[in-house]
Amino acid sequence: MIPGARVVLLGRQGSGKGTQCTRLSRHFVAPHISTGDMLRAAVREGTELGRLAREIIDAGGLVGDDIMVGIVDERLQRDDAQIRGYILDGFPRTVFQAESLDRIAGDKPLHVAIDLDVPRAMVLDRLSRRRVCRDCGTNYQSTGSDPRPWLCDTCGGDVVQRDDDTPEAINRRLDLYESQTQPLIEFYGRTRRLERVDGVGTPDEVFARLTGTIEKRR
Numbered sequence: 001m002i003p004g005a006r007v008v009l010l011g012r013q014g015s016g017k018g019t020q021c022t023r024l025s026r027h028f029v030a031p032h033i034s035t036g037d038m039l040r041a042a043v044r045e046g047t048e049l050g051r052l053a054r055e056i057i058d059a060g061g062l063v064g065d066d067i068m069v070g071i072v073d074e075r076l077q078r079d080d081a082q083i084r085g086y087i088l089d090g091f092p093r094t095v096f097q098a099e100s101l102d103r104i105a106g107d108k109p110l111h112v113a114i115d116l117d118v119p120r121a122m123v124l125d126r127l128s129r130r131r132v133c134r135d136c137g138t139n140y141q142s143t144g145s146d147p148r149p150w151l152c153d154t155c156g157g158d159v160v161q162r163d164d165d166t167p168e169a170i171n172r173r174l175d176l177y178e179s180q181t182q183p184l185i186e187f188y189g190r191t192r193r194l195e196r197v198d199g200v201g202t203p204d205e206v207f208a209r210l211t212g213t214i215e216k217r218r
């Protein structure tokens with residue numbers, strides 16, 4: 001049997017974290033648990049949580065720790081996570097959440113927290129060139145000589161730049177990420193569970209580094 005894995009993946013917007021989480025989830029047959037995706041689903045479904053989360057997400061704030069810990073606790077108690085582990089993406093965001101994770105993970109503790117490291121200038125460039133299909137969300141990279149009109153290869157929808165992908169907004173999000181994440185890096189460093197993985201390279205190269213690091217720690 002393939003052993004599972006219990007991982008927290010930290011990484012800037014544009015670091016390729018989302019793509020790598022999907023691949024790691026398949027590789028280790030462990031659920032990819034993205035709190036951002038869970039909140040966006042709640043917003044779409046119009047649940048009570050979704051109504052509360054919507055304004056906070058739009059304002060770029062953080063949903064309260066107690067709510068987030070409750071959501072993740074419930075998710076981690078499900079059979080798939082109990083048996084196979086978890087690839088956590090977007091959680092923890094605060095040291096309180098990280099300490100709570102240690103408590104709720106109980107006898108299934110984290111193997112490793114990985115900081116997927118891509119230089120800021122590189123993600124800034126990637127995010128500035130990012131274009132997205134308005135209908136299905138497929139991502140593209142602008143080369144400077146883009147088709148006009150630009151239609152999505154997947155669904156034929158319009159490919160556009162997101163309103164929040166301007167350099168100012170991107171810089172603001174990256175600053176926020178750094179100030180939020182630094183205490184987590186210190187927390188996992190102090191408790192000797194942190195590994196830094198070089199996120200520069202092809203997706204296959206980065207994936208091989210990630211699996212190697214997880215296997216070494218498991």
Ligand code: AMP
Nearest residue numbers: 035036056057061062063068090091093
């Ligand atoms: P993400 O897709 O991870 O960037 O998350 C989108 C938004 O959801 C964030 O900007 C926060 O407003 C909210 N969010 C996601 N995860 C958390 C968390 N662990 N704690 C607090 N807020 C969160």
